[in-house]
Amino acid sequence: MYAVTGATGQLGRLVIAALKEKGLGVQTIALARDPSRSADLGIPTRPFDYDKPETLQPALDGVEKLLLISGSEVGKRMPQHKAVIDAAVRAGVKHIVYTSLLHADTSEIALAPEHRETEDALKASGLDYTFLRNSWYTENYTGNLGAALANGAIVGSAGEGRLNTANRGDLAQAAANVLTSDGHAGKTYELGNDEAYTLAELAAEVSRQSGKAVVYNNLPKDEYAKILEGIGLPAPLADLLADSDAKAARGALADQSGALGELLGRPTQTLQQAVAEALG
Ligand SMILES: NC(=O)c1ccc[n+]([C@@H]2O[C@H](COP(=O)([O-])OP(=O)(O)OC[C@H]3O[C@@H](n4cnc5c(N)ncnc54)[C@H](OP(=O)(O)O)[C@@H]3O)[C@@H](O)[C@H]2O)c1
Structure with a gap:
């Protein structure tokens, strides 16, 4: 039996759809x-x-493989994830697949330490584990193209940084593939798209497909954080995202491993496809 945490979240819903597509809905618990x-x-x-x-141990009764989708409350995640791991041990779960962060062991991104500590707790748990080190979602950059089209600009702090982002659909399919096949115990996968792009290349592709001029404006991270705050993000989240972009300028979201395409058994989503999907 498989179980998926965060089942009502965006990634979780897509993983469950992928498991049902494999005919495994009857063996899956949300x-x-x-x-x-x-x-x-x-x-x-x-x-x-x-x-x-x-609530955790009883819910894991009979579960063999668990997909632990990292929680969304930054700063609270370590005790939360530890509680899940401890309950899984007590419930007799055999294998936890965990959605971590790209290069979590070395990443400068401020979100990395919670993922690193969760990975360490899993290694110490005695359970089989697999780390899916998910890159930034492509949707983080393509989710607001309406504003980019209205302003004629994409803004960010990622400079010329090469971005191997990945869309949730591909990451969910990879998670479902790993959960339901053998040979992944003890493995770590760095999961980003086959082809990297810069935010200037994203702007050029948006221009090409929309027929409207869109440029990339690179901003100092404090200025970018202020813009994010201005569109309604809480200040700590705005700072975190701007800081992540600044780290991406130094390569934090680049990865050439090709592991995502290998787990999918097909090419990952291209920039062209991502923009077409976002423009609808
Ligand atoms: N790679 C990236 O770019 C990126 C970006 C954002 C987040 N993330 C990470 O990836 C995870 C999945 O992404 P997503 O897009 O699916 O995010 P999402 O839509 O916000 O989903 C997060 C899921 O975590 C669940 N959750 C949060 N706190 C919980 C708690 N205390 N107990 C049980 N479940 C809890 C939420 O439950 P509810 O459905 O009840 O709200 C939701 O189902 C996020 O939680 C975050 O750790 C990655």
């Missing part, structure tokens, strides 16, 4: 902190809140 939001998944759901350790 784990969600609010099961009332999971009716449309079409598979059984068990309540699962990382902040309520008492």
